Amino acid sequence: MNRIEPASPVCYAPEDELFACAAPRAYAVEQYRKDFPILDQQVHGHPLVYFDSAASAQKPKPVIEAMTRFMENDYANIHRGVHELSVRATDQYEAARERVRRFINARRAEEIIFTHVGTEGFNLVASSWGRKFLKEGDEIVITTLEHHANIVPWQLLRDQIGVVLRIVPVTPQGEVQIEDVKAVLSRHTKLVAVAHVSNALGTVLPIAEIIDLAHKQGALALIDGCQAVQHMPVDVRTLDADFYIFTGHKLYGPTGIGVLYGKYALLEKMPPYQGGGEMIANVSFDKTIYKDPPHRFEAGTPPITEAIGLAAAIDYVSTIGLNRIARHEAELLDYATEKLHGINSLKIIGTAPHKAGVLSFVMEGAHPHDIGTILDRQGIAIRAGHHCAQPLMEHLGLAATARVSFGLYNTKEEVDALVKALNKVREIFA
Amino acid sequence: MTNTALDSDLRDLYQDLILDHGKHPRNFHTMPQANREALGHNPLCGDRLMLYLTVDENGIIQNAAFQGSGCAISMASASMMTEMLKGKSAAETEKLFRYLHASCTGTEMSAADINEDDADRLKALAGVRHYPMRVKCATLAWHTLQAALKNEKQVSTE
Numbered sequence: 001m002n003r004i005e006p007a008s009p010v011c012y013a014p015e016d017e018l019f020a021c022a023a024p025r026a027y028a029v030e031q032y033r034k035d036f037p038i039l040d041q042q043v044h045g046h047p048l049v050y051f052d053s054a055a056s057a058q059k060p061k062p063v064i065e066a067m068t069r070f071m072e073n074d075y076a077n078i079h080r081g082v083h084e085l086s087v088r089a090t091d092q093y094e095a096a097r098e099r100v101r102r103f104i105n106a107r108r109a110e111e112i113i114f115t116h117v118g119t120e121g122f123n124l125v126a127s128s129w130g131r132k133f134l135k136e137g138d139e140i141v142i143t144t145l146e147h148h149a150n151i152v153p154w155q156l157l158r159d160q161i162g163v164v165l166r167i168v169p170v171t172p173q174g175e176v177q178i179e180d181v182k183a184v185l186s187r188h189t190k191l192v193a194v195a196h197v198s199n200a201l202g203t204v205l206p207i208a209e210i211i212d213l214a215h216k217q218g219a220l221a222l223i224d225g226c227q228a229v230q231h232m233p234v235d236v237r238t239l240d241a242d243f244y245i246f247t248g249h250k251l252y253g254p255t256g257i258g259v260l261y262g263k264y265a266l267l268e269k270m271p272p273y274q275g276g277g278e279m280i281a282n283v284s285f286d287k288t289i290y291k292d293p294p295h296r297f298e299a300g301t302p303p304i305t306e307a308i309g310l311a312a313a314i315d316y317v318s319t320i321g322l323n324r325i326a327r328h329e330a331e332l333l334d335y336a337t338e339k340l341h342g343i344n345s346l347k348i349i350g351t352a353p354h355k356a357g358v359l360s361f362v363m364e365g366a367h368p369h370d371i372g373t374i375l376d377r378q379g380i381a382i383r384a385g386h387h388c389a390q391p392l393m394e395h396l397g398l399a400a401t402a403r404v405s406f407g408l409y410n411t412k413e414e415v416d417a418l419v420k421a422l423n424k425v426r427e428i429f430a
Numbered sequence: 431m432t433n434t435a436l437d438s439d440l441r442d443l444y445q446d447l448i449l450d451h452g453k454h455p456r457n458f459h460t461m462p463q464a465n466r467e468a469l470g471h472n473p474l475c476g477d478r479l480m481l482y483l484t485v486d487e488n489g490i491i492q493n494a495a496f497q498g499s500g501c502a503i504s505m506a507s508a509s510m511m512t513e514m515l516k517g518k519s520a521a522e523t524e525k526l527f528r529y530l531h532a533s534c535t536g537t538e539m540s541a542a543d544i545n546e547d548d549a550d551r552l553k554a555l556a557g558v559r560h561y562p563m564r565v566k567c568a569t570l571a572w573h574t575l576q577a578a579l580k581n582e583k584q585v586s587t588e
Binding site: 044045365366367368369370373374377378384385386390393399400424428429 | 435436439440443444449453474475476477478499500501502503505561563564567
């Protein structure tokens, strides 16, 4: 395995956890909270409790500072200037790609494509791989709990070339069962595209088994990791995922950058997704030669500063350690689940045994939007709505849920504040 | 914010009239004999309501009913609206909507030519003026009404 040693003696994880300090460190949540300047404020006269990290996570100082430092000192366009700043910017942009590679343990940095949003990764695969390699009647398998980003691009493809979407149902508890995946797979299956973690329910899907099943069927596996990489170590090589997608802003990085990982052998055969500058080797009016991956898929000036910010975010979570973040968040989730179970008239939606980061619920007599407003007035930010997963909501017979989601900076005291605030909801809607 | 201030702030939004209509919406049923209907939908929050009207040959609303699901504000607004519509012309409903809109956005507007009961109901929704994200909840039913009167089948608000 081609490991890169950490440059400084701090504990890196997860990929470098073999080298980590011998003694387990206490999870210093109060110290980490200080890294997030935004958390230190009052909202409507109450200390801010930010429980909406699944929508977008807050940014630690190292990310903000890395982006500022880059713009103040080294910023220029990349891959084209002969001047010093362009060289520096190019080096840092490509170093960010290498940082992402190491983060998810991809084989080569060329397997990391920088997109502008998580959603773009799905569209890239659908347009490029889908239109080249799929034909009418080929089947794409997704599950009921997918985010719209992992539904609509395949529907566009269906309308363009006639592929068929097959849906694996979820159980009332919000689980995806292997038997149900098997039942939907067929010799027509060409792609299995599933979430690693459900954004609406928090369910962690058995993706290793699903990927294995897809491969046995001769299909590719695409994993939506937008709700996973911030909560647990992810190793695309061990998983053997063909494509893996995530986004910067949910990983404590900036908006405006996403990542599409693809196995190089696949990327190599895929045509460009968008045409323009940066993605060409040579252009003439007769024939244009495209660059090799990943640059073939990065038309136009990419999100350079955002890539620097994303690398800083990865450094940040890795320094704390994703295993430790996962343990902390699992404790919080257990604690909150137990506390919320104690509230009459509240029902938790999504009770899979293996969940990460998300607690969705409804309350009798109080609509999720009313819950959201009443919590907001007590300083607590949650999400209320369909969470861009309308087919799932319909499947569960709900129009909306209230969703609490955790980040590395949340505490049990904040869960206590939530419970207290939910009692106010009950009071008003009693 | 103290607990009392919090209560008064939230009570401004969730007044008893709103909570009552939200919990027990009036005229909450389908209407097979309706000659105008429209679906109001807020795709952002998932609120959805079907409005049914019978309108006579002079353009006067004879009956109104609705069905749907949504938050307390949107349900209460729709419920109170159906109570106000009977006997009104399109022009009169327009006037009510303008008044509601003004209350919800904190603009002063005279209630001189609006009957007192209607003005009270509409004023009960004025609490949303402190909650910009919730104004659309209060106005969804009224946008749906406009669509129904114009014979448009569907309206979306965001």
